[in-house]
Amino acid sequence: MRQEGRSADATTDFTTASPVGAATAASGSGPGMSTVAVVRCESYDQGLVDDAVREAVRLSAAVGGLAGLDGPVLVKPNVLAARPPEDAVDTHPAVVAAVIAALRELGAGDITVGDSSGGAGARTDVTDEALQVSGIARAAAGRGARVVSFDREDAVSIPSPRGPDGPALILARRPLEARCLVSVPKLKTHTLTLLTGAVKNLYGAVPGAAKREYHRRNPSLAEFAALLADIVAVLRPALHVVDAVVAMEGSGPSAGTPRRVGLIVAGTDPVAVDAVLAAVAGIAPERVPTTRVAAQRGLGQGDLRRIRVAGTPLAEVLVPGFRLPAAAGVVPHVPPFLTRLAVSLAVTRPTFRQEACTRCGVCVAQCPADALVLGRHRPAVDDERCIACFCCHELCPNQAVTVRYRHPLGALLFGRGNDPPHLR
Numbered sequence: 077m078r079q080e081g082r083s084a085d086a087t088t089d090f091t092t093a094s095p096v097g098a099a100t101a102a103s104g105s106g107p108g109m110s111t112v113a114v115v116r117c118e119s120y121d122q123g124l125v126d127d128a129v130r131e132a133v134r135l136s137a138a139v140g141g142l143a144g145l146d147g148p149v150l151v152k153p154n155v156l157a158a159r160p161p162e163d164a165v166d167t168h169p170a171v172v173a174a175v176i177a178a179l180r181e182l183g184a185g186d187i188t189v190g191d192s193s194g195g196a197g198a199r200t201d202v203t204d205e206a207l208q209v210s211g212i213a214r215a216a217a218g219r220g221a222r223v224v225s226f227d228r229e230d231a232v233s234i235p236s237p238r239g240p241d242g243p244a245l246i247l248a249r250r251p252l253e254a255r256c257l258v259s260v261p262k263l264k265t266h267t268l269t270l271l272t273g274a275v276k277n278l279y280g281a282v283p284g285a286a287k288r289e290y291h292r293r294n295p296s297l298a299e300f301a302a303l304l305a306d307i308v309a310v311l312r313p314a315l316h317v318v319d320a321v322v323a324m325e326g327s328g329p330s331a332g333t334p335r336r337v338g339l340i341v342a343g344t345d346p347v348a349v350d351a352v353l354a355a356v357a358g359i360a361p362e363r364v365p366t367t368r369v370a371a372q373r374g375l376g377q378g379d380l381r382r383i384r385v386a387g388t389p390l391a392e393v394l395v396p397g398f399r400l401p402a403a404a405g406v407v408p409h410v411p412p413f414l415t416r417l418a419v420s421l422a423v424t425r426p427t428f429r430q431e432a433c434t435r436c437g438v439c440v441a442q443c444p445a446d447a448l449v450l451g452r453h454r455p456a457v458d459d460e461r462c463i464a465c466f467c468c469h470e471l472c473p474n475q476a477v478t479v480r481y482r483h484p485l486g487a488l489l490f491g492r493g494n495d496p497p498h499l500r
């Protein structure tokens with residue numbers, strides 16, 4: 077089993093924890109610091125992407141620190157669904173191709189590209205279809221890489237990194253056994269976790285139907301974030317290269333709107349990479365549960381003051397008005413005495429748009445809480461059974477699922493209304 081950890085953290089820091097303040101930070105050095113590379117890339121022109129990824133890998137402090145390139149190398153993009161590249165749902169194929177080329181230049185020979193997509197429990201060919209439609213299979217093959225679906229390969233059960241009291245993990249064997257694992261996420265909003273980046277991308281290492289079971293066993297956001305941190309702790313990718321050329325804002329990770337950001341972001345520390353992505357999107361990193369929990373577990377550096385940005389200064393790449401999910405599963409900042417009330421008012425549930433629903437049944441089949449029934453015109457949800465995992469929202473092929481506050485005061489209090497603006 078592969079046991080390499082992250083490469084040694086690098087130098088310099090920021091002067092303030094706020095995203096905007098961080099952008100004006102000075103450099104420094106010291107223990108516990110991480111480097112994240114931020115490189116401009118204005119389009120998916122393959123030549124531009126190749127240059128940007130090569131530079132990001134160089135700046136990320138990974139060069140010289142990437143172990144295992146002489147053995148099986150696994151590139152793991154975000155292959156959420158069978159959607160074309162222009163939808164910004166999956167990692168763009170040009171970025172996957174560029175990562176393969178950069179790894180070859182560093183000496184990698186045996187490279188495989190693989191993932192397990194959302195909804196993979198329903199059929200064994202769901203990930204195959206997503207790899208094809210996203211353009212990733214063709215791009216990878218064009219650069220001499222093997223392409224696999226984890227759903228067609230072995231999975232293994234391994235003990236929890238939290239010790240005997242923690243839940244065992246079921247993970248695909250290939251990412252566990254790769255000598256060098258390189259994660260290639262896509263920057264997107266996420267209705268459950270607010271943002272998806274380096275930490276969340278590793279959920280694809282959970283094969284097929286096991287994803288549904290994980291959601292069922294970890295119904296709260298805190299439990300789910302802890303599970304994602306477990307996966308990071310076990311897999312420890314050597315490098316993360318994020319496609320933030322065109323991100324997704326609004327009702328991500330599948331029903332949002334493409335938003336040009338024009339960046340490749342890379343680093344060896346997944347928490348630091350996600351902290352920088354949050355800052356780019358105008359979000360305090362600690363608001364992102366996966367970043368907060370992974371940082372608390374010591375899996376990386378989530379404090380912008382202790383992250384050095386190499387390449388383009390953060391101040392120059394902040395995205396104004398990056399739209400967040402209408403009702404993300406994150407309780408907004410409120411005074412402590414209002415926390416319990418806020419939590420109850422912030423409870424969210426899915427809602428189904430009849431005019432967009434084709435009654436395909438994907439959401440019903442994938443609901444880990446068995447909270448959905450397919451009604452005559454659209455699914456109906458049992459609010460008591462629903463665990464607000466938003467798998468239905470994520471997996472609906474027709475963007476027919478939106479999110480509402482269960483209590484009408486929620487929308488009033490948190491002020492974003494029930495539906496994402498582009499769906500109103």
Ligand code: SF4
Nearest residue numbers: 433434436437439472
């Ligand atoms: S809401 Fe979406 S996934 Fe569910 S039945 Fe309708 S179209 Fe299918």
Ligand code: SF4
Nearest residue numbers: 443462463465466468
């Ligand atoms: S109805 Fe949707 S949000 Fe609720 S448990 Fe089922 S899949 Fe998750």
